[in-house]
Amino acid sequence: MSHEYVSNTARIWKVFGILSVVTIIEVFLGIYKPDALHLSYFLGLSLLNWIFYALTIFKAYFIVWAFMHMEGEESSLRWAVVLPVIFLVLYLLFILLTEGHYIYGVFKDSTIKWNF
Amino acid sequence: MEATVTTANSEEKTWGGGNEPMGASYGKMMMWFFIVSDALTFSGFLAAYGFSRFKFIETWPLPDEVFTHFPFMHGVAAPMYYVAFMTFILIFSSVTMVLAVDAGHQLKKNKVVVYMFLTIIGGLIFVGSQAWEWKNFINGEYGAIETKGGSILQFVGKDGKQVALADFAATLHEERTQLSRSHGSWFMEESTQPTYSVAEVQAGFKAHPDLLIRTEVIKDKKKTILSRAESELRLGQAALVVEGANLERNEYGSKLFADFFFFITGFHGFHVFSGVIINIIIFFNVLLGTYEKRKSYEMVEKVGLYWHFVDLVWVFVFTVFYLV
Numbered sequence: 130m131s132h133e134y135v136s137n138t139a140r141i142w143k144v145f146g147i148l149s150v151v152t153i154i155e156v157f158l159g160i161y162k163p164d165a166l167h168l169s170y171f172l173g174l175s176l177l178n179w180i181f182y183a184l185t186i187f188k189a190y191f192i193v194w195a196f197m198h199m200e201g202e203e204s205s206l207r208w209a210v211v212l213p214v215i216f217l218v219l220y221l222l223f224i225l226l227t228e229g230h231y232i233y234g235v236f237k238d239s240t241i242k243w244n245f
Numbered sequence: 246m247e248a249t250v251t252t253a254n255s256e257e258k259t260w261g262g263g264n265e266p267m268g269a270s271y272g273k274m275m276m277w278f279f280i281v282s283d284a285l286t287f288s289g290f291l292a293a294y295g296f297s298r299f300k301f302i303e304t305w306p307l308p309d310e311v312f313t314h315f316p317f318m319h320g321v322a323a324p325m326y327y328v329a330f331m332t333f334i335l336i337f338s339s340v341t342m343v344l345a346v347d348a349g350h351q352l353k354k355n356k357v358v359v360y361m362f363l364t365i366i367g368g369l370i371f372v373g374s375q376a377w378e379w380k381n382f383i384n385g386e387y388g389a390i391e392t393k394g395g396s397i398l399q400f401v402g403k404d405g406k407q408v409a410l411a412d413f414a415a416t417l418h419e420e421r422t423q424l425s426r427s428h429g430s431w432f433m434e435e436s437t438q439p440t441y442s443v444a445e446v447q448a449g450f451k452a453h454p455d456l457l458i459r460t461e462v463i464k465d466k467k468k469t470i471l472s473r474a475e476s477e478l479r480l481g482q483a484a485l486v487v488e489g490a491n492l493e494r495n496e497y498g499s500k501l502f503a504d505f506f507f508f509i510t511g512f513h514g515f516h517v518f519s520g521v522i523i524n525i526i527i528f529f530n531v532l533l534g535t536y537e538k539r540k541s542y543e544m545v546e547k548v549g550l551y552w553h554f555v556d557l558v559w560v561f562v563f564t565v566f567y568l569v
Contacts, residue, residue: 136350137347138344141344142340152329152332152333159309168465175466178568181564182569185561185563189560189561193557196340196342197553197557198343203268203269205267206268206277210280210281214281218285218288221289222288222295225292229295229296229297232299236300237303
């Protein structure tokens with residue numbers, strides 16, 4: 130290895146703790162689905178789903194940064210890997226979800242029907 | 246050996262060769278870019294799932310009514326618990342993997358062996374759990390009716406809870422023999438007959454006046470339940486009895502739902518399976534002392550990257566299929 134490696138088992142267990150707690154919160158919210166979050170919307174998505182996505186990104190950050198040891202890599206490698214993925218995924222989601230929503234409108238409002 | 250670990254410490258400029266661009270060895274950097282491409286593949290699948298779900302947003306199945314099984318607790322609705330268990334298994338096997346990498350950096354062979362072994366066991370438990378999940382999904386629990394228009398009708402009692410076909414369908418003694426290759430002429434066969442015929446379900450529904458029909462349509466995050474009169478009208482248009490799930494139709498609702506479930510969790514499960522195989526190969530290399538001689542456990546780090554990536558994908562699959 131070109132750079133010195135610092136053993137850090139304490140951090141690994143700490144990250145495991147964080148990931149576990151977040152998963153427990155997700156499962157708890159998924160089972161009880163509090164109405165205040167579940168039935169109120171922001172930008173077409175319920176608050177509960179926003180929370181789920183935020184927690185997912187939060188977990189993904191820890192897996193990539195701590196477990197895959199991205200924090201120890203050169204910043205050039207770090208951003209060469211992370212930025213293209215983030216950009217392309219957001220772009221793809223924007224296109225496909227907009228299109229999906231449009232087709233939903235076509236089925237709903239025009240004479241074309243999927244369900245009889 | 247030079248092919249796997251760069252030991253030359255050249256003073257040349259970064260891209261001059263014989264050096265490590267971006268501070269990562271060739272193998273590690275390529276593993277990272279493989280992960281980028283694989284991440285984009287999975288994103289494509291999940292985005293396609295999102296597209297179809299947005300398209301049929303009003304009729305998509307509600308996940309916590311589909312995945313309700315827990316081992317040894319038959320008939321008890323336990324949504325989420327089982328996948329939560331699977332998630333923990335995978336996160337924990339990620340932890341043992343990163344501990345193996347850590348021990349590898351300190352050249353502690355025995356520790357690497359133990360942690361890699363635990364990782365492999367975790368991976369096998371996960372793949373086994375997924376097989377069990379698939380079994381429940383394929384067999385189904387309640388059964389449903391498909392109408393001529395292709396929508397799914399489910400049956401509920403007065404309390405709004407789903408009722409299985411087996412609990413009310415009448416027995417009309419009208420079974421016919423399954424057409425199989427040995428019975429038909431010229432290799433004719435058909436897919437497995439459902440346990441009950443449409444007529445049996447209709448007769449059973451008539452005999453149980455407190456049964457109602459639940460449609461796929463979601464209103465205020467709940468599936469719509471029809472009145473008794475409307476239910477009878479809709480049941481008149483029944484075309485098929487659907488039990489469980491396959492690639493053509495499923496008892497949970499939208500046909501695409503099962504297709505995406507099989508494809509995405511299957512593709513992820515296949516990644517876990519290949520991860521286990523690769524881990525086993527590296528595990529034996531560790532046992533044989535290959536990396537001890539090389540004075541570098543970087544190979545463990547590379548498979549570790551792949552293994553964490555599999556965990557990373559599961560985090561997203563878990564959210565998209567089970568939570569949202």
